[in-house]
Amino acid sequence: MSAAMLIARRELLAYVRSPLGASVVAAALLVDGIYFYWKGLTEKLVSAQVLQEFFYGASGTTMVAAIVLSMRLLAEERQLGTLTLLNTSPVRDGEIIVGKFISAFGILAVMTLLTLYMPLLIFVNGKVSVAHIAVGYLGLLLLGAACIAIGLFASALAKSQVVAAIVGVVILVPLLLLWVVARAVDPPLNTFLSALALHHENYRPFMVGILELRAVAFYLAVTYFFLLAATKTLEARRWR
């Protein structure tokens, strides 16, 4: 087993044995369920719109869950002193980061897939495309991966979990609000800023069931960038 998978397995065990993993999943499912009930049963929307609204609401819980799950990944290790074990083992910093990412993404993926019964309920009284559901979930997972990478980077910077969560939010919110800034500026800067927005421009195609490779590439690039930044942060700490 590679070092990254070894670290990921230990992290998953920690999520399972601590109340954090279950609490985050339970809270996210509760919020998603209430939102779905509100949109699906109390508003007069067609099936595709219900599904679209579901993916919109789930993206919010996914982002919050990703930050909460990732804030502890390195900051907690630093608080416990266990980061020293990883730092003094023959493991590369990149493997530590990938292992941590896989574990948090694994929990987030389980959480996301547990919401699957909600879109399937639409089939009781309506009709939606399975492809729409699949593309929507792909978008949720990609958005979640990017947010975990941002949270992991924040966790690499911070000494405590609370600070890691704050730093994560401080990075995430401007990236979310870039589309608002884009509205206020002239072309071509508005196009550029809009294309960099974490949610609006890049997530909406997934919500409506359109698979855009540009959006997929965007989320993969954001994920890679922040994982790389987290790796470099770990490396830099050895030179301090």
Added chain:
Amino acid sequence: MIEISELYKYYGDRRAVGPVTATIDKGEIVGLLGLNGAGKTTTLRVLACDLLPTSGTVRVGGIDVVESPHEVRKKVGYLPDTPPVYPEMTVEEYLVFAAKLRGVGAAQVQKRVGEALELTQTAVERSTPIFALSHGFRQRVGIAQAIVHRPEFVVLDEPISGLDPVQIVEMRDLVRGLGGEHTVVVSSHILSEISETCDRIFVIRDGEIVASGSEAELSSRFLRGMRLEVTLRAGDGLDAALEAMRAVSGVTSVEHAAVPSREPRAVDLTVTADGDVREELSRALVGAGHGLLELRRGERELESVFLELSRSAGTAARKKVKKKPAPEPIEEAP
């Protein structure tokens, strides 16, 4: 063998360590002795490749810590001042994880974990979650993770910190037992621990090694003369006994001990002399017919050397020291 040459480590503008030059032979148990903030932990972290040096060369088993930190880490087992344990794991789960992380092959993991559990006497707690262990057992588990991959070099930062007297004795035996097969570097600010367990002592102050050698070597090099503790039978001839002692060549003073004797009808004296006068002193007292109950070297001799050598530590360590221009920067390893 560990070879350290002109090692410097700066945190920003503050010099934590340097210049340090030292060699540690294979199988030796070496102690880093210094007050808090003297630079012990930073030096050990560099040896364990947790930190990289600002300048200088550190070779562990012939491998440079900057050029090949990955290779060095395979050869080193490190116990930081706080054992790096995951509270939710059981002792065995944790050691299996540590062994695999250190590259022990799947077929060897159980064997190595068993050896580490046995050596550190933690086998009885193998299924216990770490959060339920006492501090002493956690420290033992910390050592177990440091030796589970049979490293050539074991680096222990304050291994007796926070242990009770019984645990200290057991830990001392454990560390001594590691010598020979492993090269061991131990740090402590407690002199007796270092002198009990180590073949050689490095006294570190303000990030520099100010003295090194065995306990006897340090005593003979830095002590001005010798201090003896003498216990005599109390009685009428005490004044004559004091005169006889003062008459011995080399004796510079004879004084009553600061702490009264715990023995009934006995008097404790402190004798200082230019050199080793134990034979002459005992001959003079016995020859003169005085009741000599005990004569021994002062137990706190080395402590006084340590205090002398460490005098300015602590305060100086907190000062901001400007970077020296001399050390050349090291290129980052590819």
